[in-house]
Amino acid sequence: MITAAELEHLAKLARIDLSEDDKKSLAKEFDSILGYIDQLKKADVKMDAEGRVGAIKNVTRPDEAVKISTEDRELLLNEAPDREGDFIAVKKIISQD
Amino acid sequence: MKIDITNLTIKKAHESLKRGDFTAVELTRSYLNEIAAKNKEVHAYLEVFDDALEAAKKADETMGEARSKNKDFPLLCGIPFAIKDNILIKGKTASSASKILEHYKATYYATAALRLAQEGAVFLGRTNMDEFAMGGSTENSAYGPTKNPHDLSRVPGGTSGGSAAAVAANMALVALGSDTGGSIRQPASFCGVVGLKPTYGAVSRYGLMAAVSSFDQIGPIAKTVEDAEIVFNVIHGKDIKDGTTITEERVSTTYSLKRVGKKKPVIGIPRLFLSMGGIDPSVKSAFEAAEKRFKDLGYEIKDIELPANKYALSVYYILNFAEVSSNMARYDGVKYGLHMDGKDGIDDYFKTRRGGLGREVIRRILLGTYVLSSGYYDAYYNRANAVRRMITEDFLKAFDSSGGGVDLIATPTTPGPAFKIGEKSNDPMAMYLEDIFTVTANLTGLPAMSIPCGALPLPLGLQLTARHGDEKTLFEAGKDFLGELE
Numbered sequence: 001m002i003t004a005a006e007l008e009h010l011a012k013l014a015r016i017d018l019s020e021d022d023k024k025s026l027a028k029e030f031d032s033i034l035g036y037i038d039q040l041k042k043a044d045v046k047m048d049a050e051g052r053v054g055a056i057k058n059v060t061r062p063d064e065a066v067k068i069s070t071e072d073r074e075l076l077l078n079e080a081p082d083r084e085g086d087f088i089a090v091k092k093i094i095s096q097d
Numbered sequence: 098m099k100i101d102i103t104n105l106t107i108k109k110a111h112e113s114l115k116r117g118d119f120t121a122v123e124l125t126r127s128y129l130n131e132i133a134a135k136n137k138e139v140h141a142y143l144e145v146f147d148d149a150l151e152a153a154k155k156a157d158e159t160m161g162e163a164r165s166k167n168k169d170f171p172l173l174c175g176i177p178f179a180i181k182d183n184i185l186i187k188g189k190t191a192s193s194a195s196k197i198l199e200h201y202k203a204t205y206y207a208t209a210a211l212r213l214a215q216e217g218a219v220f221l222g223r224t225n226m227d228e229f230a231m232g233g234s235t236e237n238s239a240y241g242p243t244k245n246p247h248d249l250s251r252v253p254g255g256t257s258g259g260s261a262a263a264v265a266a267n268m269a270l271v272a273l274g275s276d277t278g279g280s281i282r283q284p285a286s287f288c289g290v291v292g293l294k295p296t297y298g299a300v301s302r303y304g305l306m307a308a309v310s311s312f313d314q315i316g317p318i319a320k321t322v323e324d325a326e327i328v329f330n331v332i333h334g335k336d337i338k339d340g341t342t343i344t345e346e347r348v349s350t351t352y353s354l355k356r357v358g359k360k361k362p363v364i365g366i367p368r369l370f371l372s373m374g375g376i377d378p379s380v381k382s383a384f385e386a387a388e389k390r391f392k393d394l395g396y397e398i399k400d401i402e403l404p405a406n407k408y409a410l411s412v413y414y415i416l417n418f419a420e421v422s423s424n425m426a427r428y429d430g431v432k433y434g435l436h437m438d439g440k441d442g443i444d445d446y447f448k449t450r451r452g453g454l455g456r457e458v459i460r461r462i463l464l465g466t467y468v469l470s471s472g473y474y475d476a477y478y479n480r481a482n483a484v485r486r487m488i489t490e491d492f493l494k495a496f497d498s499s500g501g502g503v504d505l506i507a508t509p510t511t512p513g514p515a516f517k518i519g520e521k522s523n524d525p526m527a528m529y530l531e532d533i534f535t536v537t538a539n540l541t542g543l544p545a546m547s548i549p550c551g552a553l554p555l556p557l558g559l560q561l562t563a564r565h566g567d568e569k570t571l572f573e574a575g576k577d578f579l580g581e582l583e
Contacts, residue, residue, distance in 0.1 A: 045480065079201060079204060091442035
């Protein structure tokens, strides 16, 4: 049975606020779902097998900045909830005490 | 003028547009009228685009120009489409049926949508879905469920429920959906229409809001296999903006050409897997009838084994939770979408995400965080990837032509018909079990299509899976089964 403390830890990692009620219902659901997926422990599997899909390999390209049009730039910046000129504003995350 | 949209297909519409039986504006208006009459009840669309008629007018102009030069115009010119709410259309709202993107306007086109638009397709509106493509019934939409047009007390399936319902109810001629674990095929099955999940990499995911990056594919939902094929032919292809797309050579007719002469594809049925229980009797009998129909059409049926399939759902959900938890991190109220204030910068995230994301999304993010966390990563995520490879190898073995393999694998699409609204919404595990036949195509990357095979009032689907890149065999067998080759 997953504990409230464990759920709080996960919520912290995932940056999601959870109420006490949330934690109660989630604990039940976690148990039901983890109970099912735990079946996987029975699988007789070679753990060194690579987890590839089909015949896919990594494809790379140079990490280069691309110029976009002023219009597109405006569209992107306009979607930000808190825009200041050419910047997106965010609150401080490091306190100064 | 009254156009009979009930019996239209893309080719029929195209011929009529060519002959001048009706214009693209008249065609789009017919669908808009149908939407006005039915959408309040069915709730397939979250938004009907106010420029649909304008787009139809442009299509008429394109056709007029082509006619004056004695040239042909594209098959999709003037054809009315419904587009799932997680596929970006520049300038239009795209919310993935979530509150966190309620007012987000797409700043670019999804490649698949752009390719349709370039052919002159008309976008009627954006369709309802389970929030962020997590669910199996469209009940997880933050904007209310969609109803199954065949029975309004039942779900249309999910997560592309709105798209499937729109096509089934003649509120669009064809639709785009997305499929992560069956999200095109299962609603197609519940709504009695055709749904294709292409080979992984066949269709660009650029502009599709990512759910599970190694599973997701955009695909068509249509009334006929031919219509699905026409749309697939336009939207697939290598895209420089999506590094996981495969080249034309990999999505080809190679495999069907390997077949000697005009012999029909061999169909494999995983008997043991099907006998696992939990399958509705109506599905069993519809599947037996479908098997008989294939035999009557001259297909050889072989029994096959897919031993690792019993772990498919566990593998699927572990990887789903893991990748979802990573992909959902971007919804933090900073660059776009809903922002809710907390006491500082980090608390903003906590409040925004709790405020804007639905229950199922939060559940999966937390489960994903769990299976990826230190101490559990090896037992869950790494193990799931290794078993994913085992499952894929089972399929490749079944398809191995050198070893007397089959060309298609047939199963029911779903273990039962459309369930009642509310029936499974309180039990996440019961909802997950609905995916039992569809997840393997996403795990393996193989193309799979659902075609209608049950009698009304409740439609059922037959699922065919083919080799990587072999959509052509899916189309051939599907058209044969549905009598489209006559």
